[in-house]
Amino acid sequence: MQLRVPLACSRLPSILLAMVAAVGFASLLHAQDDDPRQAARVRISLPIAGSSDVAIQQSIERALQALPDAEPRPVLILELRPGRGGSADDSQFERCLALARFLTSTEMSRVRTVAYLPESVTGHAVLLPLACEQIIMAPDAQLGDAGIKEKSISETMRKAYEEIAGYRNSLPPAIALGMLDRQAQVYRVNDRQFVDGAEYEELKKAGEVGKSEKIVSAGEFAIFTGRDLRLKYQLISHLADSQQQLAQQLEVPDVDLQLDYSLERDWKATQVKLTGGITNNHVQQLMRMVQSEVANKVNLVLIEIDSPGGDPVAVESLMNFLMRLPAEVRTVALVKNSAASNAAIIPFACDEIVVSTDAILGGDGAYHYSEQGTTDVRNFLIQVGEKKQRRWSAWAAMVDPKLEVANYRHKQSGLTALFCEEELQEQIAPELWEQTAVVTTPGQPLELTGGQAFDLRLADAIAADATDVARRYGVTGEISTPVRTWAHQLIDALAHPGLAWFFLFVGICALIMEMQAPGIGIFGFMSAICFGFYFWSQFLSGTAGWLEVMLFVGGVAFVAVEIFVLPGFGIFGLGGGAMILASIVLASQTFIWPQTDYQMEQVPYSLANIFVVMAAMAASLMFARHIVPHVPYLRDTLLQPLDEESAEEQHRREMIVDLSHLVGQTGIAQSQLVPGGKAKFGRELVNVTCETGFAPRGAEIVAVSARGNYLLVRPK
Template sequence: MIETRTWSIPLTRTPFLLGNRCLARPSSSLICSLFCVLLALPCLVHAENAEPAEERTKAATGKFGKFITVAAPLTDQVDRSVRRQAREALQAAKLKGEWPTLVFVLEAGSSELGKTLDLAKYLSSPALQGATTIAYIPEQIEGHQVLLALACEQILMAPDARMGLAGKDEASITPDIVSIYQEIAGRRRTVPEALVLGMLDPKYEVWQVESPMGSSFVLKEDLEAAREEGAVAEEIVIPAGEAVFFTGAEARTELGFVQRLASSRQEVASALNLSRESLEETVSIEDDWLPVRIDLQGPLTEKRIRQAQSMLETARREKKNFICFWIDSDGGDPAESLSLAGVIASLNPSEVRTVAYIPRKAHGDAVIPALACDRIVLGTEASFGGPGDILMTDEDLPSLNAGLKDIAEKKFRSPRLCQSLIDPSIELLRFEKQLDDLPLQRFGTKEEQEAWEADGWKVAGVVVKQGELLQLTGQEAMNRVPLAWETAESFGDFKRLFGLERDPTLIEPGWIDTLVEALAHPAVATFLFILGFTAIWTEFQTPGLGVGWLLGGICFLLFFWSHYLGGSADWLEILLFIAGAFCLVIEIFILPGFGIFGLTGGLLMLSSIILASQTFLFPADSYELKQTAQTMLSLMVAGVGSIAAVVLLQKVLPYTPYYNRLVLTPPESTSKSMSGLNQGPSAEEQLIHQVGKAVTRLAPSGKARIGKKVYQVMAEGEFVEKGTEVRVLEVRGSTIVVRSQEA
């Protein structure tokens, strides 16, 4: 359909009379003008049709922007990274011929004055005059981190984010500090100077005054001058002696120094009309991409997922900065797919770029690893989402939705949109809102509709009905909903998108990967624990053989080796375990009795095993919480299994011939050994109720002198120190059981 426009054409009129009306007679110039218009009409119609397409393209891509995270506390490394990213963004915008928008995301915390002042001067210097600088505060900033917000041209905050207490890290606010804040605030004039001083030092009292010139903020000492200039209304904003924080909502609606409110980076990008690529962190590349490829094709079984995790760790060890996941699958194991996605999402986006390439299909849980990647590239007619090989049950969906929500938020995607790909119970709605003449959209459910409509959002349509799964083609995933970054007809097109000159190196599982995968399996790891602890306990009961030490050492060596190659253990965990074992040796053989070294050694060894079983220190999301629970369960099973094995050895095996051959016992005379049981009690049995003295520490096994001979004995109950008198209680086979006389 061709839209019509009204064109204004100047006419030369020659008046003539017709009755009492004065009319205009068309001249020759009018005829020429109309003729020219008719000739130009096809061009105008073509331009009319082309213009909306150009506008649609511009709306889809957005303006050039860059999100740059400023961590707190600010270090020299963070400062260099911020400057490098800003410099690279300016150069990239210059090559594209666009005006860049730099959004500095200020993380929660505070920093030293010297470092923040240097960076604030850079942000407000001529070096960034070729860009629009914006400070975004998603949570809370305090201390001298506030100085960085003042150095930007605009400030955006989350509604419940807070900003204030700029001077909290200073024992006293000196005139030099005041002048620093006045200088930075004066460069941008983003926040009124009186409010800046009120956030810096509680001694300042700040008033808001209304005058014919408008609203302004003044200090108490300047209030009289404001009255003389015609102030008609006054209101105290910051009372003297009060340290203040301003929320984003207050700063926007009451104070006016926050230009927009945004709860997430996505909302910031939408509000500023920035491209989707602006949300991504910059990867530090010294020379070029170092690309590798990991295939996820066919059924995603537990074995296939664990191989992929092992190959991913191989890529990390080799410092690869571009990982392509080639996905062509109908899924297979939702829990394992979520586990792999958690590992992918945990990769530092400033060190490695992860891309999911889906030329044909990703159905069922196969979409979960793709959603954890930084970018998704689909074939034009590829199928993304929809039913897979495994039907996810109502019991599976809550944990999958929780994990997928965490992953989507990490990758700046709509959680509800991602969940609708695997959960048919979700009726997905698209909401729209106009903010400063810019159209915004988000995705949610009917349960969220009332709250969102109260905030100005309106339902724009149903994306997928309840009882169905969201299923998209490549084009739909890029244009209908914001999931795909780009489409590619072939892998050659994929390589051109990222400037790859050669095919990424394909990582395939080898025999070592298979062995590592098997040893790192929770069931095998638990068995290694049980066998290792039991072997070491056996060595304590039969000192001198060394078999227990050897077998226990091999078990723990295999455990740490498999987890080291699997990526969950590093030298820290290994050194912690060695230090713990060393503390136990000190407790048992060198400084017995106090228990400090024993307790410390046990805690160190336990900590090393827990850390070696997972890739994080403390759980930060539902996936990591689940993995921590699995680790603790494995340790509990290993502990119970070890105790059961020890009890079995202590109660049953001492009476078996095989075990007797492993136990060191005092040599018996040949005549005794040949005489059989009918010759009366053995020499050991004659020792019952006799008193002797421990010649070594009994922990619980050791040696004691009874009569004129030294016997291998085992203490019952508490350990017995060297030199303590002991009484023989009983003889179990060839084992002499004693107890301290002091007990």
């Protein structure tokens, strides 16, 4: 590195210039000494079988090429995890031994090998941690049961385990044999010495056993949790249950622990774009396209974001969707231009974050959270951070202008990280972190360029476009782009609010007219079609589900029962009508009861559906009364009022049942009158209708007049 001296300094005496240069050089050396050691991480999927050891060795060799040959030695972390659809127990001895011998070869001596076990490792895969210089485990992860799939243990296996364990001595050879051989016994002698049964007897005879403990008995395989190996036996160096803790324990930058995914599999990539204001419709379209691509065996999803933000519910839905994708599908967020407001937090839910140097991440945008909203989104980001093993403070500051975030430096390791006060206190030994600079401005959301985000380790990589990202993953084929077919366009049209309201209006009109017609006719068919399209469009928009559909169907059924089965208009009619209205309102929103400021803003739009329903009812009644009777075909589909002569004939026929002798008499209601029901006058049980609209069962009633085959009554 070349030191630059300002031109004005040339007038200083030469000795002063020498002093300035010396101080600058010393500062540079000090800065270099403070630089954390470099590291790389390679993930090894278990079981190790077939030719997987060759691919793993190639991955390790490629990682070695990327690490410098310098002091202090770089760290190579081998992360062992059970893969999908396989068990670590099925690892083959020969393949594991070949890898273990490679890890103990001279070629590997220029790096410090660390085995990281976030999950349990059993079977012959145990050989790999034994071949590393250092073992770090999650507290509840287990290591052992090496010979669990072997019917008998050969001498070759015993010698191999002794050789590998003895070379590194990460775990004592006696414990390694205890993991392999069910017949082996392991003792802890004088707290720090671990021996097998034969060595224990020799030490005992020699009088060198002051304190002893049998930790593995004959007939069982040795298996230990990370907590026991660290806290009880002091055999492993550290415990870590996250990538951040691992980086802190090893005193390496956590950005160095990003995996080289180009070595993992053959990638089939697709690119989708999230541009403009974020709406629920927009997000639903994007999710449908991604689901379609994943169904076509795509395993790398690139999401290019250029948005000022928008609907917070849609943003949260998209983030949850990205986190629920299958484990074999990797998501990469690319910000080329701008991701402002809550659009900036969408990359936080992706597996990798890539930015262009001049991109803008965060800052003021299309949506501003209320005080309660910022609390809710912060809690949500904390949950996402736990799942993605990322620090959340800076991302929360992009949508919360009141949150103060500062850059901190670890006093021992020299690592740097961004924390707010809350997240700082969650760290191991927070007192070891010292604040260097505040990165937020009071009253303003955090805004960073892509270069700043990368320097602060919020972004994982710098890339100009999707082609650069594909190159990082070694994508051999073209990046596909989901094509919007006529089916997608039809779905978008159906999901448009205006068209949804049209279907709702026509559906209500047709339903009311169908109730005035005999049997099931054209209006019933039209109503079913319209309501089917309405709920389908709302379902595609992500606002309706089976709850709304069941409420609507149940409501219509209750109203039909009230009209055709039970006389009057009582609990079934009122309840059914309320269910229909509730289903229509809920189908237009993503929440049941508003709790956030954004949801409160959406309530008027949801209630607008009720006005559409009322308008449809009024329009249908006017249509049925004033227009249908004059239309030649339609007038035959509805029940028409009788002319004067026909009405007189019907009245005469109804008078065949003469109830006029009961007028003025007192009876007892045999059922609840709402307003129709049954009543008993003396020994006669007749149909009655209450003129006040309601009378309870058992009430005394007086017959006012006879109306054909029923009486008009009132409470006494």
